[in-house]
Amino acid sequence: MLSRSLLLLLILCGPLLMRAQYTITGRIVDSTTQEPLYRASVFCQGTTLGTSSDKDGYFQLPLRSGGYDLTISYTGYLPQVVRVSESIDLPIALVKRDNSLGEVVIKSSNEVADGWDKYGDFFKNHFIGESKLATTCEIRNPETLRFLYYKKSNRLKVLADEPLQLIHPGLGYEIRYQLDSFVYYYNTEYFLYRGYSFYTELEGEDSTRLAWKRNRSDAYAGSRLQFMHNYYDSTLEENGWVIDLLNENSEKTFTKINPYDTTFYLMLDSTEEIEIDFPRKISITYKKKSPEPGYLKSMKLPKGTPYLISYIDLKFPIVIRPNGYFYNQSDWFQQGYWVWKNVGDQLPTDYEPD
Numbered sequence: 592m593l594s595r596s597l598l599l600l601l602i603l604c605g606p607l608l609m610r611a612q613y614t615i616t617g618r619i620v621d622s623t624t625q626e627p628l629y630r631a632s633v634f635c636q637g638t639t640l641g642t643s644s645d646k647d648g649y650f651q652l653p654l655r656s657g658g659y660d661l662t663i664s665y666t667g668y669l670p671q672v673v674r675v676s677e678s679i680d681l682p683i684a685l686v687k688r689d690n691s692l693g694e695v696v697i698k699s700s701n702e703v704a705d706g707w708d709k710y711g712d713f714f715k716n717h718f719i720g721e722s723k724l725a726t727t728c729e730i731r732n733p734e735t736l737r738f739l740y741y742k743k744s745n746r747l748k749v750l751a752d753e754p755l756q757l758i759h760p761g762l763g764y765e766i767r768y769q770l771d772s773f774v775y776y777y778n779t780e781y782f783l784y785r786g787y788s789f790y791t792e793l794e795g796e797d798s799t800r801l802a803w804k805r806n807r808s809d810a811y812a813g814s815r816l817q818f819m820h821n822y823y824d825s826t827l828e829e830n831g832w833v834i835d836l837l838n839e840n841s842e843k844t845f846t847k848i849n850p851y852d853t854t855f856y857l858m859l860d861s862t863e864e865i866e867i868d869f870p871r872k873i874s875i876t877y878k879k880k881s882p883e884p885g886y887l888k889s890m891k892l893p894k895g896t897p898y899l900i901s902y903i904d905l906k907f908p909i910v911i912r913p914n915g916y917f918y919n920q921s922d923w924f925q926q927g928y929w930v931w932k933n934v935g936d937q938l939p940t941d942y943e944p945d
Contacts, residue, residue, distance in 0.1 A: 612655055617681030618648045619663060628665050628685060635659035636672075636787040638941040639764075655941065656863065657914025662787065676862075676912060701748075706738025714738075714749055717782055718773055718933060719757075721885050724806060725935025727761035736770075749773040749784075758793075759935065762810065763803035765791040768934065790939040810936050811944050813877040813899045815929050819915035823865055825851065831879035837871040845874050859910075868908035875901045877928075886931050901927040915940055 619631040627648025634641030635652075638659065644650045652661075657676070664670035668685040703709060711733060719728050730736075732755065739748040750772055757766040766788050773784040795803065811817050821830045827850055835845035850856060850867075857866040877899040887896055906922040917923070 612653055613678040615652045615654060615661060615675055615679060615681065617650055617663075617683055619644045619650065619665070619683045619685060620648050621668075622684035622686045625684075628668075631663060631665040631683075631685070633661065633663050634789045635941075636662055636789070637937075638939045639790045639792060640941055641789060655914060656912075658864075658912035658916040658918065659914075659940075660787070660916075674918065701739040701741055703738045703740055706749075707733050707736060710738045710747060710749070711736075713747075713775075714773065717775060718749075718784055720931070720933035720935040721889060722883055722932065722936055723885070724761045724810060725933065728757055728759040728766075728935040731756040731758055745777045747773075747775045747777070757934070760793070761803075761806055761935075762938070763793045763795060763800065763807075764939070765793060766934070767791075788934070788937075807938060807942065808944060810938055811942065813880045813928070814932065814936070814938065815901075815925075816915050816938060816940060816942065817944075818875065818877075819911055819917055822850065822867065823911050823913055823915065831877055833876040833878065835874045835876070836869060837873065839871065848873075863913055864910045866908050866910050867905075869903070869905055872902055872904050874927075875903060882928070886928065889931060890927075899928045901925055901929040 617633075619628045619633075620626060621628060627646065628644060629646045629648070631644040631648070631650075632641065633643060633650045633652055635654065636659070640652065640654060640659070642650050642652045654675070659675050661673045661675050661681075662670055663673070663683050663685065665685055668687055671683060671685065673681060714736070715730065719725050719730070732753070735752045735755065737750045737752065739750070740746075741748065749770070751770040755766075755768040755770055757768060759766060768786055768788045770784065770786040772786075773782070775782040817830070818827075818832060821827045821832060827834070834848055834850045836848045838844045838846055848855065855867055855869055859866060878897075880899055882892070882896055882899055884894075886892075887894060902925065904924040906924070907919070909917050909919065909922055911917045
């Protein structure tokens with residue numbers, strides 16, 4: 592049995608040991624009729640956290656401390672996205688889509704008729720990834736993808752008519768990914784994709800779940816999510832991270848910096864946020880994990896390359912929340928290792944390591 596003193600200590604410190612939580616509530620209605628929308632989808636982008644509205648349009652979603660992009664959607668209506676970081680009651684009025692032109696299908700002259708056959712593997716390698724773990728991830732509805740090739744600019748664009756359904760038996764997730772667009776520039780070998788995802792845990796036996804746990808831990812090590820967690824918790828150095836800043840009068844030389852110097856770092860105590868900004872490109876090195884052979888081959892790096900390195904340009908300062916969520920994500924441009932690690936290696940942002 593617990594001693595009285597230990598029991599008292601647990602009672603007093605328990606709330607501090609548990610991560611703070613808050614709750615988002617609201618009601619979802621039709622913007623015109625004000626009628627409630629039953630079973631509207633409510634979820635935080637890039638997480639496993641979601642719910643749906645009841646018959647009266649009400650919903651309630653408890654969240655761990657941090658920031659989230661909350662998406663509210665309903666079939667036939669335009670979705671809404673709200674950034675949340677504290678308890679709030681949201682009146683949501685969804686607007687019906689304008690389907691007046693729905694029967695007119697305009698096919699671009701740039702669309703490739705046999706796009707999946709021609710570009711499917713190429714798209715999977717760059718969107719899902721080529722790591723050993725990513726190759727276990729499958730697209731269940733490739734027919735929703737449309738491939739457009741622009742000869743003049745030598746670029747490939749991929750669109751999706753509905754959310755992609757991904758099954759990832761390596762990490763134990765089903766992923767619904769709303770792809771806004773994927774673009775690859777052949778002349779520069781530069782590509783980008785935009786969209787948002789929602790994760791659902793797969794069912795599995797104890798042995799399978801143990802394998803998922805190991806794979807998730809491996810995917811987390813050296814990931815951008817771990818970097819954001821460690822930056823927020825002021826534990827970069829002990830977790831193996833080094834940040835170097837590009838010299839002002841050089842295009843190749845970097846110098847190590849103190850990432851917590853007030854020149855680059857600001858703690859916003861009242862909002863549980865930190866703000867970071869760098870005047871030039873930075874390199875982020877992770878020293879506790881060796882690069883995969885596939886990464887070295889893809890990036891044409893020598894076999895003896897010892898560490899994982901990513902390069903970051905910030906258009907404007909970004910703000911990091913306790914759970915690793917940061918904004919504005921459109922101001923973050925990355926190269927190197929984190930570009931090679933795509934959807935097939937990414938974890939939901941509510942993942943918590945042991």
